[in-house]
Amino acid sequence: MMAEAANDTVRLLWGPPAKPTRGPKPALSLERIAAAGVEIADAEGLGAVSMQKVAGLLDFTKMSLYRYVPGKAELIALMVESAVDAPSDAPEGAGWREQLTVWAHHLADSFARHPWLLDATVGARAIGPRELAWLERVVAALDGHGLNGPERMDAAVLLTGHVRGIATQSRAAGPDHNPEAELLAALGAVVQEHADRFPAVAAAMADPGGRDQALEFGLERILDGLAALIERRANTD
Amino acid sequence: MMAEAANDTVRLLWGPPAKPTRGPKPALSLERIAAAGVEIADAEGLGAVSMQKVAGLLDFTKMSLYRYVPGKAELIALMVESAVDAPSDAPEGAGWREQLTVWAHHLADSFARHPWLLDATVGARAIGPRELAWLERVVAALDGHGLNGPERMDAAVLLTGHVRGIATQSRAAGPDHNPEAELLAALGAVVQEHADRFPAVAAAMADPGGRDQALEFGLERILDGLAALIERRANTD
DNA sequence: AAAAACTGTGTCTCGCGGACACTGTTCGTT
């Protein structure tokens, strides 16, 4: 019923406690390998992560990694699990709204610390326990407020998508003058140049407005929207 | 002030009307090249797009493409511009909420038609006129409702992020039995197996709830949240 | 007519992921 590759990755992420041992003892470990990969990705981006470099950082040959990891996709899955924090505990007695606010900020922090997570968590892939714990927190926070199961999951997708979007954007406007910031500047120049075709964007970009609270803004809108639904459900109960 | 690579891509996307001509006439065009890339990406995914294959589809050699395009990143930027629809016209006299609803569905359609757009529009990159037109629509729809410039842009990011998130998820649960669907099934199995550690998710996934309206759900929450803000601003005006 | 500018090609390099055969080590079995 379940497929080969999917099964491999899932086993690696979920149930690799130990195996029978006959030959020499492994000199490496999944943890060390993942950590080396994270180190490279943090420093040079996900694109710089190759089997060669990871192995080199550990003073091993590339092929030795394949004794631990079936392939690169699985290595990256392990890196994600290794780089993602455990979600922080919600404050005692906090309501759902406060819990989700803390959650979103914490998740945004993770993306800020490891920008490559944005690239690594695109598309279909296996999810590890650490990552699933984040989902659990959202769904749990919304338990018992009149939302059905799929709705709670949808809300989680909504929040995750927002944090991702913000992280993507704030990475482009990063701290240093990375090559990515150039593109942003170029976009601004282009918009000004074609202000006649894009008047609303040009006006919006010209308006100082004051703040840089994109995460907060979207988060408050989402939470307001959820609050409205929860209240409605409570009244028609 | 502006950087090299960024400038190249921007010029390619925004202002390539013509150049002086001396030698032989180009047999190819940016349009044909982009279309060939889109064809491959539609059929086999973005990963299958290589200079070789694109050139092969056009019966040219790989290197000839470099006469038109500085590199692969620029090719993909052109593919995105080529694949993205022009945003549909809003119905006459429609309110902001209706406009944004139509917009979001139309954008979701684009992602459904070209799933590789999700992969191609990750990370920092140059944005073309077609893509900018989508942003313009959102910002314009929110003009004159008491939101300042950055807030209107934030709202656009919020909506885009949501549609992206939904598209990502619905691609994983795609129509056929793609390899991606296996992972989803594997996740379900894993959650059931570890239901003690992830009770909320397990319960949410077990609850049939009835529908598959993830796009609608999040969209309504966001729009409700925006409506609340707009109303608040109108009252304190 | 000659030169300049341009298009498309063939060849080369480097780095990548991964298959495979091989050597050496360690443990369970006899």
Next chain:
DNA sequence: AACGAACAGTGTCCGCGAGACACAGTTTTT
């Protein structure tokens, strides 16, 4: 104690990818 199975790490090889570069052919300008 000895042997053989199971395993760890290595070296070699392949195909594919992006791209640099020199070159031949074509068209326009001088």
